[in-house]
Amino acid sequence: MIQGYNGVAAVDNKHQIIVHAHAYGAGQEQHTLEPMLMGIHRQFRQIEPGSSILRETKITADSGFHSDANMKLIYRLGIDGYIADNQFRKRDPRFAESVTFKSAKAQRRKERGGQVAQRFTSADFDYDPLTETCRCPAGQPMWKRFKGLIGEQETISFQGYRQHCRDCSLKHQCLRRPNQQDGRQVSFALGERKPLSSFIEKMKQKIDSPMGRHIYSQRLGTVEPVFGNLESNKGLNRFTLRGKSKVNAQWLMYCMVHNLEKIATQGQQRY
Template structure:
């Protein structure tokens, strides 16, 4: 894992597993520990960190974990390109129904509804599509013979939220986004995968996720091509991990040396 501005590697680890999905959670945990060490102790503001990963890490368990991580996460599914309006001229990627919808809204994505918010009735915790926790502004409210629970986003979060245009019709002034849920156990819960599809398909989501290629691939290119590490020459997880981290260390020294000049 590396940052997109200087391409400094912040987390490097060999996990010794064939699949990659199960490596996300321990890797992010290590990353957060690294960031806590690097963060200034008297920092006045904390910017929300944007985190991207390829579709190989997209799973319900991983997205549920990232929703609690505090990162602004973008992990696409393996069908996200087929839903991209850039391919609207191709019948393979865009249906006629979606074309008509985009035409009616001048290409703008649909606004978030209550179904796009994650509400856990057991813990009474609600999180918006951007992953921010909301506060309960009313419990067991009654309207039209139906009882509701209402949540409101914190104004400080809504004002700087990258999904604001898709969430609110007007920029927030006094209060953040409000959403209410019926007190009904049978209310359908959208999965984290479905919510991530909505986020990735938004203009902000596509723009943010498109940066991933230029962020991570040059790092692998530098190590494998320029540094000549196109295969691991040792055996055993401990040795392989040491070899990989040494190459990452050399990469970081080179990047830091360039930023100092």
Template sequence: MLSSDKDIFKKAKLTADAGFHTKKNMEMVFSQGIDAYIADRHFRKRDPRFRDRNRFKQIARKERKSRWFTSRDFIFDMEQQICICPAWKHLYVKNKNFVTRNGYKAIAFMGKKTECRVCKLRERCLRYPDRTEIRQVHFFMARRIVQAAPS
């Protein structure tokens, strides 16, 4: 513990967002007698001021769906492993059997630079058309790959 003359929390208050709300941090704050205000992870669910929080999520989802193409707008033939974009251009296979960070098996397709750069649907296909050259689309082939435990 800090000596009383160097204790920065003696006259100050500590505030932090929910990312700092851990059991270890709470125990330290209480044991040291620090005047702290740290939001817990469920604060917005309880606070009546955030009652309408989900309303805005729905609006954002609908707006996003109508503005940009999603993988559902692409034609994907798993058997032949081909993908056609909304502008009727064939995308090439970037990676056939990659595993995502969450353990899902997928196939990745990528558009051709020469076709994507001049495409009339570019504004709806790319979220950031000014800084993204080509469209990439992923289709998930298997749910989650379970790895055997080492023996």
């Protein structure tokens, strides 16, 4: 059963044109990297037969796409990729010294006079490893969202049902935003952390280098404004159709509108 869909898009950093997009019924983005890369390859082959766009450009992706299998894929295809792991900011001295990072960010909010609510942590949730079920602090059941490797750690993830979270008296202690559409998510580590593969280590060394940090830093300003436009300006904060083909068509329609706006403002340039 598919519980929901995730719209994924690849964007160029020159004009923020969406070069490939697809909606997937996968809980984790890491499973979508390979089909997205193959989609980009086919798209540019149609534009220019014989082209090898994946070998001619740099690919950046956030930590949601990080996995051992994806690191092997990047090196096997000869792609100059920069895919962050979920610990890369901790290794970056710029973030360690930043007053907006983690506890320092909460402290700044306090200094501004705002209240920082203490959200429930995974320890507040009732997880049964034998039955692989979970209940939230309010006693409501949660559905199993994902079980598998995230990076090098086997993990199981649960999510609250939307109607339970929406009407819950504890949502101010649980949700990041009381009016958010999706239910609370919580994850639990299973067993010992597996040793890092050589491919993961190579990517860590690459993204921790001064050049790697510089290249990866461009990802935020490239793709996030596109999603901001689709969500805030176009109103696509959730899919309104059912079924993969219909959801994918809706996602592609919104992406097409975004691209038409870009072409209208940037002119008929060759992308």
